[in-house]
Amino acid sequence: MTTRQRESAAKYCYDLSKIVLTVAVVTNGFSQQFQPLNFWIGLLFAGLAYLGGYLLDGYQENRS
Numbered sequence: 034m035t036t037r038q039r040e041s042a043a044k045y046c047y048d049l050s051k052i053v054l055t056v057a058v059v060t061n062g063f064s065q066q067f068q069p070l071n072f073w074i075g076l077l078f079a080g081l082a083y084l085g086g087y088l089l090d091g092y093q094e095n096r097s
Contacts, residue, residue, distance in 0.1 A: 039089050046086030054079035 034042070057075020061067050 043086045043089040050079045050082035
């Protein structure tokens, strides 16, 4: 991967984590019934997407 591709992939992962976190929290916050399983799965997936972006970003930083 080139540096630009890594930066784009890292940004994509960061954006994906923000979207998933927002959906997991907001949909459960405004629904009539709180569903803890959906909430925790959303948080887990958002954390994994953030970690992926962090690792891609950190890998790019260490390679420079």
